[in-house]
Amino acid sequence: MASAMPLALLLLCLLVTQTNGSRRVLLRSTDDDSGASWSLKACTSISSGHSNGNKLPVVHRLSPCSPLIGGVRKHGKAGLNEILHRDGLRMRYLNEVQAAAAADTAPAPSGTPASGLSVPATQNVISGLPGVFSYTVLAGYGTPAQQLPLYFDVTGMSNLRCKPCFSGVEPCDQAFDPSRSSSFRTVPCGSPDCTQASCSSGSSCTFTFYNSTFVFGNGTVVTDTLTLSPSATFEDFTVGCMQLDNLFSDGAAAGNIDLSRSRHSLATRVLLSSPPGSAAFSYCLPANKDTQGFLNIAPALSDYSGHGGVKHVPLVTNPRGPNFYFIDLVAIAINGKDLPFPPATFRGNGTMIDTQAEFTYLNPLIYTALRDEFRTAMAKYQPAPAFSDLDTCYNFTGINYIELPDMTFRFGNGETMELDDRQFMYFFREHLDDAFPFGCMAFAASPDPNFAWNLLGSQVQRTKEIVYDVRGGKVAFVPSRCGLR
Numbered sequence: 001m002a003s004a005m006p007l008a009l010l011l012l013c014l015l016v017t018q019t020n021g022s023r024r025v026l027l028r029s030t031d032d033d034s035g036a037s038w039s040l041k042a043c044t045s046i047s048s049g050h051s052n053g054n055k056l057p058v059v060h061r062l063s064p065c066s067p068l069i070g071g072v073r074k075h076g077k078a079g080l081n082e083i084l085h086r087d088g089l090r091m092r093y094l095n096e097v098q099a100a101a102a103a104d105t106a107p108a109p110s111g112t113p114a115s116g117l118s119v120p121a122t123q124n125v126i127s128g129l130p131g132v133f134s135y136t137v138l139a140g141y142g143t144p145a146q147q148l149p150l151y152f153d154v155t156g157m158s159n160l161r162c163k164p165c166f167s168g169v170e171p172c173d174q175a176f177d178p179s180r181s182s183s184f185r186t187v188p189c190g191s192p193d194c195t196q197a198s199c200s201s202g203s204s205c206t207f208t209f210y211n212s213t214f215v216f217g218n219g220t221v222v223t224d225t226l227t228l229s230p231s232a233t234f235e236d237f238t239v240g241c242m243q244l245d246n247l248f249s250d251g252a253a254a255g256n257i258d259l260s261r262s263r264h265s266l267a268t269r270v271l272l273s274s275p276p277g278s279a280a281f282s283y284c285l286p287a288n289k290d291t292q293g294f295l296n297i298a299p300a301l302s303d304y305s306g307h308g309g310v311k312h313v314p315l316v317t318n319p320r321g322p323n324f325y326f327i328d329l330v331a332i333a334i335n336g337k338d339l340p341f342p343p344a345t346f347r348g349n350g351t352m353i354d355t356q357a358e359f360t361y362l363n364p365l366i367y368t369a370l371r372d373e374f375r376t377a378m379a380k381y382q383p384a385p386a387f388s389d390l391d392t393c394y395n396f397t398g399i400n401y402i403e404l405p406d407m408t409f410r411f412g413n414g415e416t417m418e419l420d421d422r423q424f425m426y427f428f429r430e431h432l433d434d435a436f437p438f439g440c441m442a443f444a445a446s447p448d449p450n451f452a453w454n455l456l457g458s459q460v461q462r463t464k465e466i467v468y469d470v471r472g473g474k475v476a477f478v479p480s481r482c483g484l485r
């Protein structure tokens, strides 16, 4: 890690972990994560696509290397309000998925989109549809490959903006141009890949994006060649080709690549084409907006054997979210002491691992117990007011050393994983001229008490490479591999 992230350490070293006896102590730096400068060279290496083997560089949508331009970016860091807002949209979407599965109406969010996709009340259709996206990779689609920045997610369907745009007049930037591809095909109505209720006959499988008052655009289910690297190409890869005007795109990506368990997903294609002994994919999420991570397609499992500190955790399925990845979390311990819950409270295959939400949202009963233990362990620090859903916050003004409790996850197979402080504390400053930032525990109770599962957001996944051995029914957490070099 140290050799992999010199830039990050230079720019962002908000905290340096030191050891003092058995406890970890954070040494505060007066520097902050203003991220004012970013090496253009690093961005160039990202824009040239894959860097090594099947490893694609991953950047946050607000990274200086992201195509997103304009005033959204502030000090290289999304505001806490914006993060919480997007987390709220994500939770709302997952709530709808759960409700649909419980009502057993729609065939869950799998396969192709329903005949119309309802769009949340946001201007940015891509960022709001149907989840909320955060991380982008650069991938090629078509022949010859057109390079496009794409989110990756577990939505159940890959989507791309396609030319021409809906209104047909504007240039339609960051969109795939079907007319320039020799391998482009539309999926006909009768195909099993077309599950559009509105499509009964015809040579193309169409759908519409709308909310209750407005039609955003049309889409067609199509196939073409997806090129992630010279050694990772997928012919006839199915996507929803969306005609959306620039106004409804967030500018950071031209669509999304689906890594879910859906039969159309890239993960499924990888499993069908890769030799035994390879995982479907792995990723390392960037530690912050100013560093890069990677998405690795079909990594060999042997690469991880013998690597110290790898934690293998059972992957479980959940009928209410058949496309999503769930892990078998059975306990959380603070300073070695389990929260007073029987494993059944955690079970029900109810802990989803998610890259769209930033923070971790727990069943309110579990969260309350965690918060109480955490507050007891942090009793010597000055509490700060809650920041929206983050209600365990501290004002560390004037304090140079912070002693944080140990937080450990335990899984159904007995494996334990101690979290790094950067995985469970979120530090921020309220005003730019504050000398030292505030810090909140990066966990919250699910805002909806009926929310059926725990959600492990991206912050708690940072600092680890997460390997999805879908065939083997396991997820591996691999420390210290989060660097491209």
Ligand SMILES: *[C@@H]1O[C@H](CO)[C@@H](O)[C@H](O)[C@H]1NC(C)=O
Binding pocket: 120, 121, 122, 123, 211, 212, 213, 214
């Ligand atoms: C539908 O989207 C349009 C365009 O963004 C917006 O003006 C309108 O308020 C939305 N309607 C609802 C009910 O969300």
Ligand SMILES: *[C@@H]1O[C@H](CO)[C@@H](O)[C@H](O)[C@H]1NC(C)=O
Binding pocket: 166, 167, 206, 208, 217, 218
């Ligand atoms: C969008 O789809 C609808 C229904 O298929 C169709 O009537 C309309 O012409 C399409 N609009 C564009 C701009 O393609």
Ligand SMILES: *[C@@H]1O[C@H](CO)[C@@H](O)[C@H](O)[C@H]1NC(C)=O
Binding pocket: 315, 316, 317, 318, 319, 348, 349
């Ligand atoms: C939960 O996961 C276990 C292990 O994968 C599986 O045997 C069981 O059927 C799952 N339960 C539900 C309700 O999906």
Ligand SMILES: *[C@@H]1O[C@H](CO)[C@@H](O)[C@H](O)[C@H]1NC(C)=O
Binding pocket: 384, 385, 395, 396, 397, 398
């Ligand atoms: C944080 O603590 C400092 C020092 O005790 C105090 O001056 C400041 O007002 C506090 N800020 C908040 C928002 O509580």
